[in-house]
Structures are given as C-alpha cells and as structure tokens.
Amino acid sequence: MSAYSKIEVSAPGSIMLMGEHAVLFGEPALACAVDVRLVVTLRPRPDRQVLIDSALGQYQGSLDNLVPMPALAFVLAVIEQYAAQLEQGFELSIRAGFSHTVGLGSSAAVTAATTAALAAHAGHSTAPEDLFSIALAAVHQVQNGRGSGTDLAASLYGGVIGYSLAPCEIRPLSGLPPIVLYYCGYKMKTPDVLALVEQKAARQPALYSGVYRLMGQTTQAAERAVCEQDWTALGELMNLYQGLMDALGVCDTTLAEMIYRLRAEPGVLGAKISGSGLGDCVLALGHVESELPWESIPVSVAATGVEIRYETN
Numbered sequence: 001m002s003a004y005s006k007i008e009v010s011a012p013g014s015i016m017l018m019g020e021h022a023v024l025f026g027e028p029a030l031a032c033a034v035d036v037r038l039v040v041t042l043r044p045r046p047d048r049q050v051l052i053d054s055a056l057g058q059y060q061g062s063l064d065n066l067v068p069m070p071a072l073a074f075v076l077a078v079i080e081q082y083a084a085q086l087e088q089g090f091e092l093s094i095r096a097g098f099s100h101t102v103g104l105g106s107s108a109a110v111t112a113a114t115t116a117a118l119a120a121h122a123g124h125s126t127a128p129e130d131l132f133s134i135a136l137a138a139v140h141q142v143q144n145g146r147g148s149g150t151d152l153a154a155s156l157y158g159g160v161i162g163y164s165l166a167p168c169e170i171r172p173l174s175g176l177p178p179i180v181l182y183y184c185g186y187k188m189k190t191p192d193v194l195a196l197v198e199q200k201a202a203r204q205p206a207l208y209s210g211v212y213r214l215m216g217q218t219t220q221a222a223e224r225a226v227c228e229q230d231w232t233a234l235g236e237l238m239n240l241y242q243g244l245m246d247a248l249g250v251c252d253t254t255l256a257e258m259i260y261r262l263r264a265e266p267g268v269l270g271a272k273i274s275g276s277g278l279g280d281c282v283l284a285l286g287h288v289e290s291e292l293p294w295e296s297i298p299v300s301v302a303a304t305g306v307e308i309r310y311e312t313n
C-alpha cells in the first residue's frame, strides 16, 4: 500500500516570448511560466484501474489496457510512459484555473503536472530534468514527433527561461516588465500550423533556412536584452521577430490588425504573435491604456514551476 493518500501537483501555464518555429530547427527560444495554475490530484487505488475526472472528459480504464481518448491524449500518453512500472492504479482529477482555448500552454501544464504526479506515484525522481525527458516523449507521441518542449520546460522550471532543444539547455533568466496577451478569438492546432509551414518551406528551402537563422539571431539578442533588462531593445526585437513570423506565413489579417493597433499604444514597446500563429494570441510588452475589442489576459511571471505535495491520512 502507498504511504500517501494523495499526491497533488500544480503546474503553471506558460507563454512563448520568442523563438517560435525556429526552435524546431536548432535555434534558441525564450519563454516564461505564467501565474495561472493547473492542479492534478492523484489518489492511489488498491487495483490497477485508472479513473480520470477532468473538464475535458471522464475516463475509465486499466493500466494494462489504456484505450485512446483524443481529448485526454497528453494525459494518457504520460500514463503510458509509466504503466508497466506501476503496481497500483489511481484516480486522477485535473482542475485548470485557466481556459484551455487561450494560448497559456494548458497542454504543456497538464503534461508537466501529470508526469510529476506519476513519477511521484512510481517512486521515481521528480527532478525537473528527469520529468522533462519523459514529458517530451509523451508530447512527441501525441504530435507525431513534433514539438520543441519550450512550453513544457517553462512549466516544469518556472520563471523566465532561455531554451534550446538539441543539445537541450534551459537557462533561467531574470524577470520581465508587464506583458498583456490578447486572444484573437480562434486558433489552429500547432501541428496543423507546422504542417502548413513545412509545405511552404519545401518550396523555398534555402530562404526558409535563412529566415530561421535570422530568427535565431533575433532571439539571442532578445535573451541578452532580458539579461540586461533593456526593455526598449526587447520590444524592438519582438517587432523584428514578428516580421520574420510574417515571412514564414503564420500571420493573418486579424493578427496583423491587433499587432499594429497595440503598437500604436504609447505604453507598448513591442507586439508579436505568441505561439505558432494563424490565430491564438498576440503578446504586447508594456502597458495598454485603451479598451480594445479583444479578450485581454494580463500576465505575470510565475516564479515556481511544478510543485508536488504529498498527503497522508
């Protein structure tokens, strides 16, 4: 029997500040954990049953026979990583303090929190570097090998990070000035956007490589700006990166309108798409005074990543 009656893991949401797309081609990225959290609670069971209760659906299965359910794909992919090593099943309850439709990294947060809960239940290391490789394998399983893991790293480690995929490097950075996220009202799934960009890149491979290299140089300069707390430079680099995302083909009329409207605000230092593009969110650095017609989400950086609490009775 387990020595605990409950394991509670909370993981923060996250946003991509820079490095979108290019990070998948070896360039650096910048991301941060944000102050909205998702909580996964695991209660061990005496048998090998797996019960999941979440806003995305209810699930009932067994560690020996995990039936796919698309709405819970990330959670089930993590469970699959541990199933053979677990003696006892469990009940999992998932509660998010933020919507999974806006670009706050809810898939990364649920993957990070579930990985930590199952590692704890299996008696494995819960050090972020150990959780990271398992969580990334689960993401790759769901997304056919696609996904940089930038948002996962931000959710697991917390704070502001510089990130590179291969070799994997997570660099903790200092704080950020105010950020506001605006949701455009629709989004396209990241793997679908990546597939579109892949098609375009296949027609102009040399030019796309050049754009990814420039994106990498821009992100490196942005990481220096964050280290030096030079927010004017960071804002300019965000605008530059946005131009490169437009060149890749992931901007559209609504996102462009939002970006130019935000840049006209006196308190805004820079504005760009956050995430894969073709919908979802625009990120503005600085203060926005005017009422704008899009859902706004003020963001503050979450200093802590995944937190694990055991309860005994």
Ligand SMILES: C[C@@](O)(CCO)CC(=O)[O-]
Residues within 6 Å of the ligand: 016, 019, 020, 021, 022, 023, 024, 146, 147, 148, 149, 150, 190, 274, 275, 276
């Ligand atoms: C487009 C992309 O770079 C960011 C999506 O938030 C994909 C990834 O990093 O996995």
